[in-house]
Amino acid sequence: MSRKIELIFLVAVDAVALAWANLLWYWARFEWGWFSEPVFAPDTGYVSLLVALLSLFWLVLFLFYGMYRERYASSRFDELVSLAKVVTFGILVLFFFLFIQNLDAYSARSNLLFYWAAVFLLVATGRVLVRSVQKILILRGRGLHRTLIVGWSELLDQLYEEVARYPEAGLDIVGAVRLKRERVQSAETLLPDGSSDVLDSYEEEAYSIEDLPRMIDDLEIQDVLIALGADDGGSLMEVLRLCDGKSVSLKLVPDFYTIIGGMARTEHMYGLPLIEVLPEPMQVWEQSLKRLFDMVVSGLALVVGLPIWIAIGLIIRLTSEGKAIYRQQRVGQHGSHFVMYKFRTMRSNAEAKTGPVWAKEDDPRYTGFGRWLRKWRIDEIPQMWNVFKGDMSLVGPRPERPYFVRQFAPEIPLYSRRQRVKPGITGWAQVKWKYDSSIDDVRQKVKYDLFYIENMSIRRDIQILFRTMYTAIRGDGH
Secondary structure (H helix, E strand, O other), rough: HHHHHHHHHHHHHHHHHHHHHHHHHHHHHHHOOOOOOOOOOOOOOHHHHHOOOHOOOOOOOOHHHHOOOOOOOOOOOHHHHHHHHHHHHHHHHHHHHHHHHOOHHHHHHHHHHHHHHHHHHHHHHHHHHHHHHHHHHHOOOOOOEEEEEEEEEHHHHHHHHHHOOOOOOEEEEEEEEEEEEEEEEEEEEEEOOOEEEEEEEEEEEEEOOHHHHHHHHHHHOEEEEEEOOOOHHHHHHHHHHHHHHOOEEEEEOOOHHHHHHHHEEEEEEEEEEEEEOOOOOOHHHHHHHHHHHHHHHHHHHHHHHHHHHHHHHHHHHHHHHHOOOEEEEEEHHHOOEEEEEEOOOOOOOOOOOOOOOOOOOOOOOOOOOHHHHHHHHHHHHHHHHHHOOOEEEEEOOOOOOOOHHHHHHOOOOHHHHHHHHOOOOOOOHHHHOOOOOOOOHHHHHHHHHHHHHHOOOOHHHHHHHHHHHHHHHOOOOO
């Protein structure tokens, strides 16, 4: 089934299961008196409201902890373990705030265990049914993941046979980038007995590997399987570079995991062992919390400071020719383009004659008021709208213009990996390094950006925000 249909079915099945679990708990607690004497006769309107609110609580909690993220062809047991953890957390929250009133210790424990069992067992049953239907559809060739394989010629056929042996994995190989080993010369060596021995030397050369990004787009690829040898570190890095910024899952054959260290994790898809490369940098619950934090902070900043932002816009219009808000195309997550907003700090058409160039500390293109806005970082405030919409985050690698992305990506290793996460108003590179003025500055900031991606957390985001505010208050911006 398609991802959209899967999500609709999963939410619907969860909602039905949660409604029954809440009804069972309500009857046992208030009508049947299993944990204490019946409190009052149930009222239909009250029961409906209680069941709806509790079911909504669980659905939001499941969403927050990533229970609705794609689990294509993954282990049902692993999903049930994750469900048990989320249900346990939710039960503790509910009972702490709502359900332990007027109950002795024994009744409270019995109440808790019954509600936990009702929610877990009913939701688990529904999810197992949904996943079983998915598995049946996969075995019938429905909803398979479009897969591209990359590797040396002698390994591709072997990998194709391996994938065909596990149809439950749901991988449909629709294309291949076939790398070849070229014989470049023969060398004659004189042996001790006077005879000669011809030694063949080979040079590994990748054919059509530069077409990989285009093939991913044209074939609508969802998974890329990589079949390389144990000494092919350079080829792997080239594949990673070309796939960075693409919304695809990268997986290796298992015998190659030794050279990539912490950049991978092992997974089994119904017996097909694969190594996932560049997994998600943050857990799902942290991603949800980060997004919620972005929306709250950006919304408050836009609403509370609205009179100030209007006044700044009027000053810009009165002190220089042109619009108050500057709009510019930037590259976002997974290489998507979006319009980024800033208070205009330069003269209108500042790059009309020069084309895209870096801003400098004493850039003559700045207006008087614009230089002041840049110094105190106030020009970035309109980007709060980008954050609220979801184009950006408060913290992340700064989004770059498409012109510079095309220039830097071939020159700087793993530059495109910055696009794996949402760009930010501020970032680790911004608080640790100055504005770009050369390609060496960009290389240094990419190192900081990659460090941030590998160590993303809510705690680090808060640290970066405080350092950014400290820099802005001191007026250390350029």
